[in-house]
Structures are given as C-alpha cells and as structure tokens.
Amino acid sequence: MGWKIVELSDATSIKLYLDNLLIYRNEIRYLMPLKDIDTLVIDNTKISISVQLLNKFGEYNINVITCNNKHLPSSQIIPLSGNYNSLKVINKQVNWTEEWKGQTWSKIIYQKIKNQSLLLKYFNFDNAELEKLKKQIEFYDNTNREGHASKIYWHTMYGVRFSRDDDSNQINALLNYGYAILLSFVSRSIVKKGLDLRIALFHKSYNNCYALACDLMEPFRPIVDSFIFKLTKINKNVFLMEFKEDIIQIFTKKIKINNQWEYINNAIDVFVEWIVAGNDIPEVEIDYDQF
Numbered sequence: 048m049g050w051k052i053v054e055l056s057d058a059t060s061i062k063l064y065l066d067n068l069l070i071y072r073n074e075i076r077y078l079m080p081l082k083d084i085d086t087l088v089i090d091n092t093k094i095s096i097s098v099q100l101l102n103k104f105g106e107y108n109i110n111v112i113t114c115n116n117k118h119l120p121s122s123q124i125i126p127l128s129g130n131y132n133s134l135k136v137i138n139k140q141v142n143w144t145e146e147w148k149g150q151t152w153s154k155i156i157y158q159k160i161k162n163q164s165l166l167l168k169y170f171n172f173d174n175a176e177l178e179k180l181k182k183q184i185e186f187y188d189n190t191n192r193e194g195h196a197s198k199i200y201w202h203t204m205y206g207v208r209f210s211r212d213d214d215s216n217q218i219n220a221l222l223n224y225g226y227a228i229l230l231s232f233v234s235r236s237i238v239k240k241g242l243d244l245r246i247a248l249f250h251k252s253y254n255n256c257y258a259l260a261c262d263l264m265e266p267f268r269p270i271v272d273s274f275i276f277k278l279t280k281i282n283k284n285v286f287l288m289e290f291k292e293d294i295i296q297i298f299t300k301k302i303k304i305n306n307q308w309e310y311i312n313n314a315i316d317v318f319v320e321w322i323v324a325g326n327d328i329p330e331v332e333i334d335y336d337q338f
Contacts, residue, residue, distance in 0.1 A: 054088040063100040090114040120227035136241030149187040158266035169335040225271030234260040266331040273338040303332035
C-alpha cells in the first residue's frame with residue numbers, strides 16, 4: 048500500500064504510463080508511481096481520466112475520491128473484489144447476532160465519547176459531563192448517551208448557538224470535508240477485509256450504501272475535530288478552499304491502537320480486522336498534539 052495522499056485540483060487530465068500516474072497540467076507533465084499513492088482526491092470536475100487508469104487504481108487498492116462543484120467529496124471508487132475470502136466473511140457478517148451487534152455498538156460509542164472527552168480536556172474545557180455519560184452507555188446505547196454527549200461536546204467547543212445542522216456555517220463545511228475523507232478510508236478498509244458496506248451494526252437506511260463505515264468511523268472522528276478546532280482558533284474566518292490540503296494531510300499522521308503506534312490508514316485496518324474476527328474492538332487513542 049502507498050503512503051502519499053494526493054490532491055488534484057488544477058490538472059487537465061490523468062492517464063496511466065508504465066504503472067505510473069501521468070498528470071497533465073496544460074503542457075506540463077508529471078509522473079508519480081502508483082505504488083506510492085494511498086489516496087487520490089480529484090477536485091476538478093473538468094479533469095479527464097482514462098478507464099485503463101481506473102482499473103489500475105483498483106489493482107493497487109488506491110482510495111480514489113472525486114469532489115463536486117462545491118469541492119466536497121461526492122463519490123468514491125472502490126474495487127469490487129476486495130478480499131479473496133469475501134464470501135466467507137460476508138456469510139459471517141449476515142449472521143451477526145443482535146447480542147453481538149448491540150454490545151459492539153455500545154463499545155464503539157464508549158470509545159467515541161471517551162475520545163471526545165479527552166479532546167475537551169486537552170483544550171482545557173470541562174469534560175465532567177462526558178465522563179459521566181460514557182459510564183452510562185447501555186446495550187445498543189438505548190438511552191442515546193451519544194446524542195447527549197454530542198450536544199454538550201459541540202456547545203462546549205463552539206458555543207450554544209452552534210449547530211451541526213447549519214449548512215451555511217464554514218466550520219461545518221470543514222468538519223464535513225474531513226469526515227468525508229475519513230469515511231472513505233474506513234470504506235476502503237471494509238471492502239478490503241471482505242465485509243459488505245451496507246450491512247451495519249447500527250446505522251440503517253435504504254439509501255445509505257456506507258452504513259457500516261458510518262458505524263466504524265465513530266471513534267476516529269475526534270481526529271478531524273481536533274484539527275478543525277485548532278484551525279478555527281487561529282483563523283477567525285475559515286473557508287474550505289483555503290484549507291482542503293491541510294485537512295487531507297492530517298490522515299498521514301499516527302495514532303495508537305491497542306498501544307501500538309500506527310498510521311491512521313493502518314489503524315483503521317486493524318480496527319476492521321477485529322470486527323471481521325468478531326472480537327472485542329481495539330482501543331483507539333489519539334495524541335491531540337499531532338492534530
């Protein structure tokens with residue numbers, strides 16, 4: 048797997064050349080080995096691309112994200128054959144018991160609230176309420192401790208007038224961009240490990256093809272939250288177009304998973320592997336100094 052996260056916004060076309068990504072910027076050409084690329088973000092609706100190159104992206108398991116006219120991630124290219132053992136894995140997935148799903152979802156929410164609480168503490172906010180809520184999580188989070196924690200969390204960081212539903216707020220635009228990149232990493236890992244993205248633990252929707260990824264990304268969200276909060280503290284007026292590349296680069300950092308330092312993409316792979324095995328989920332720890 049590659050290690051570079053590449054954003055293309057001013058290229059005119061991209062093609063395949065001897066297992067390299069050939070990038071055209073008007074009359075200038077650039078070559079980049081496909082083996083070095085982990086994720087490619089295409090943020091220009093006028094870029095032309097060859098089908099031969101698209102097939103190679105799948106062969107190299109490159110995470111390809113395309114953005115719309117508003118520069119927001121709108122689609123993802125994922126290989127159809129993600130795992131040689133996928134039928135066996137999916138058979139196990141469709142037979143997940145309600146008991147196992149409910150317990151696993153409760154543990155995922157515990158880790159999410161724990162990491163949110165640690166983030167508040169890192170920024171010297173009062174995190175006492177979130178510490179209480181994480182201890183009150185029940186089976187399937189039936190009492191919605193996640194929702195209560197989320198409201199306290201966002202109001203503590205951005206004030207009581209802040210709402211995650213406000214599409215006109217530039218902070219939300221930055222957060223949504225970061226979450227979309229994170230979702231693509233989790234989706235890619237899920238397919239690679241042989242699971243079906245549509246069969247989830249908790250999220251259920253007839254039009255959500257990424258339901259399982261929405262479940263498994265939850266403990267990792269504060270990675271994005273930390274970076275965006277620092278960004279907005281320094282810059283009073285923040286706009287997505289100015290900071291897209293900075294947001295993308297946070298996914299080149301490391302976090303701890305089960306006391307081992309791993310790059311974020313590798314940590315997500317470890318997390319998904321434990322889900323595939325049906326084991327207790329691993330501990331996700333974030334060093335907020337890095338983000």
